[in-house]
Amino acid sequence: MKLYYDLHIHSALSPCGDNDMTPNNIVNMSIIKGLDVIAVTDHNSCGNVRAIMKAAGENLLVIPGMEVETSEEIHVVCYFKNIEDAEKMWEIVRSHMQRIKNREEIFGEQLYMNEHDEIVGKEENLLVSATAMNIYDVVRYAKECKGVAVPAHIDRSSFSVLSNLGVIPDDLEVAALEITKKNRKKLEIDYKNYRIISSSDAHYLEDISEPEFCMDIMSKTAENVLRYLCKIE
Numbered sequence: 001m002k003l004y005y006d007l008h009i010h011s012a013l014s015p016c017g018d019n020d021m022t023p024n025n026i027v028n029m030s031i032i033k034g035l036d037v038i039a040v041t042d043h044n045s046c047g048n049v050r051a052i053m054k055a056a057g058e059n060l061l062v063i064p065g066m067e068v069e070t071s072e073e074i075h076v077v078c079y080f081k082n083i084e085d086a087e088k089m090w091e092i093v094r095s096h097m098q099r100i101k102n103r104e105e106i107f108g109e110q111l112y113m114n115e116h117d118e119i120v121g122k123e124e125n126l127l128v129s130a131t132a133m134n135i136y137d138v139v140r141y142a143k144e145c146k147g148v149a150v151p152a153h154i155d156r157s158s159f160s161v162l163s164n165l166g167v168i169p170d171d172l173e174v175a176a177l178e179i180t181k182k183n184r185k186k187l188e189i190d191y192k193n194y195r196i197i198s199s200s201d202a203h204y205l206e207d208i209s210e211p212e213f214c215m216d217i218m219s220k221t222a223e224n225v226l227r228y229l230c231k232i233e
Ligand SMILES: [Zn+2]
Pocket: 067, 075, 152, 153, 159
């Protein structure tokens, strides 16, 4: 079956994410746009994913995820089959983070919300910072948590594997790469051995993807989405 996806969306937990990126707003906008599958990938955290999964219920498949920043300042989106696996990864990420207090007036608020869009807390530590894990560590830890790591927006001039390492290392065990929509056609031929995905990296509701990119999978489950990202046919 063909499923339209957007696998890179930030909630109000990301300091750069708009405070309107609440669980219900994200879910409803994704449904209005005609998407079948989304992933919420906040910086170095999956703290709002449970609420978003609850808000979605059976109406939309939500893949638990997070966007980890490596020690080389490369963004890697990680996806998991279930929230428990994602939270194991979150523990690992937290244990590799520097403790820098968030300055809301500069970076923005980091809001934890419940499935009714009520604010239930604030993250005090700044989430947008490099962890002490290199890109190989992130790929390995994601795998240990039964997840999949995908280098994010590889074509961007900052926070990407190409801008910071120059190449996708041959020994980096990833099967998929994220390329931004505008460069996808130009670059996908160069990376034809990888599964290429394109998502919005939305920080504002209106930026959530139109039904433009789809995956062909057996049935609408998180397991099958992960298999697709691992290039398992
Ligand atoms: Zn990023």
